[in-house]
Each structure stands twice: as C-alpha cells, then as structure tokens.
Amino acid sequence: MRSGQVVLDVEGLRMSYGTNEVLRDVNLQVRQGEVLCLLGPNGAGKTTALEILEGFRTRSAGRVEVLGADPAHGDERWRARVGVVLQSWRDHGNWRVRELLAQLGAYYTCYSTEEIERPWDIGELIAAVGLTAQAEHRVRTLSGGQRRRLDVAVGIVGRPELLFLDEPTAGLDPVARREFHDLVDQLAGEQHTTILLTTHDLHEAQKLADRIVILTGGRIVADGTARELAQRIAGEDEVRWSQGGERFVKSTPESTRFVHELFQRHGEAIADLEVRRASLEDTYLSLVRTTAAEPAEAAR
C-alpha cells in the first residue's frame, strides 16, 4: 500500500498557540490510497495538525505539501480535491438532507476531471452513508449519529482525492460504525481515496488503518502497521497451555508457527491453549505514559 505517489509531505512542522508549543517537529509522508490513523491523547495536537494540513490554520514553522500545494495557499481547484469532516459543525438546521447535499455538491461540478466525475450522485451518496430514510428530513431533526453521517456525506460529496476525518465515528452506534468502516474501505479500495483520520478507538484504528501514527509530546513517536507497532513496543505474543496437568507459558514473536510446532510435537496432549497477541493498546499506553513522564525539555 506504500507504493503510490506521495500526496502529503510534512517536514519539521511546528505550531504554538502563544507560549504553548503543541507541535514540535512533525515529519510525515502519506502515499496515495493509504488509510492513515492518527492516534494520540486528548490535547496531543491531532486536530491542530489536521487543520494545518486542511489549510484552515497557519503553522508556526515547517514545510507542508498537500496534493502538490502548500495548504496555506491552496486555491479553489486544490480545495475541491480535498474533503474535510470536522469534529462538529451545527449549521444548516433548516435545510433538508438531500437539498443540502445537492446544493453543496453543485459547487464541485466545474471541478470534474476525466478520471473523477464530481459531485457524487446525491441519491447514491445518501444511501452510502445510510441516510435514505432521512433524505427529506430537516437537518435539525436528525439524531447525533445521523448528523455525524451527514457530516461524512458533506465531506465526501465532491469525491475528494484526499479525505480528512476528525473523529468521524464519535457518537455512532455499532451498526453505523460498521457501515462507516465499510464506506472507508470502499473509498480507499475502489476510489483510491487517501484517508487521514483521527480516532480514540484503537480497535477501529487497527481495523481501518494501513498505517498508524502516534502523536504525543508534540512529535510522532510511532509509525507503522498495527501489527508492527504492537510487536515493536509491546513485545512478543504469549502462548499458554497445559500438558500432563502442568501449565506452561511461552513468549514468542511467531505464535502461529510456535503453536503449529507444539501440536506437531505433542498433539492431543495439549489442552487449554490460549494465545495473547501483543496488542496495539499495550504499545499505545506504554508510549503515551513514557512521553507524559518525560519533562518537556527532554522531549525537545
């Protein structure tokens, strides 16, 4: 998945709000078609980083290139190629769902290309985000989760090449969450949309992301697939079993192979087998605790 061209390139990004230095030295490259999850504790600077990449916030220092342009100077054509789902916005209460999406979608028509017809067909889009039953409802009458689905629809109505999603599944019920995951898979798989999203749900990150980036202490402290991160920091898998009335525990980086060999050697004598794989959660907690324990100067 890392073979596509670089669509997002960040080097030495810094951001301060007054004396509060939030981003200290962020370096990141994202390739076309990647789904990248940005993780980090509350206040780590994820939204700030996203807002800079989206061109909504001016950075203090560093080089940022998004779809070949500096987002601080992105023109309308550039903006039409970028989709944004913010944490929350509460406008357009009087509009009906279909009417609002058609109105917003019309803006993108002139930005169609030979490869990408803009906007998304509104009926198809409404179905894709699961709002068909509410298509003629006024926005202010939607529930929180339905509103979040609409936020996602607004973000993708122009068929963006690059999509930023800030906590897209916050407040969604399990069914809506699953549908959203399918939609992300569809956007990345069929439309090759590059997706950068933030979440606090590690299972979601594990499920959706080709690559996970952990931001804490103003820097990226880990970058890799869920499995790579789990193993690199949390360590090895743990295999437990009993044999002849005795309990055994073995730590191994290759639990599948180990279990295979165990059964080859001892067959039916093996009982109570359990495999605990190194988890992303272990890694995440360990990294975030380490950074939180460091004095700010040490992290610089």
Ligand SMILES: Nc1ncnc2c1ncn2[C@@H]1O[C@H](COP(=O)(O)OP(=O)(O)OP(=O)(O)O)[C@@H](O)[C@H]1O
């Ligand atoms: N407009 C602003 N003015 C001043 N400080 C701000 C502003 N926006 C964010 N901050 C501060 O910057 C830091 C990072 O905030 P940000 O919202 O980027 O974090 P986050 O990682 O998205 O957090 P969360 O997971 O809680 O959404 C916090 O200390 C916050 O108080």
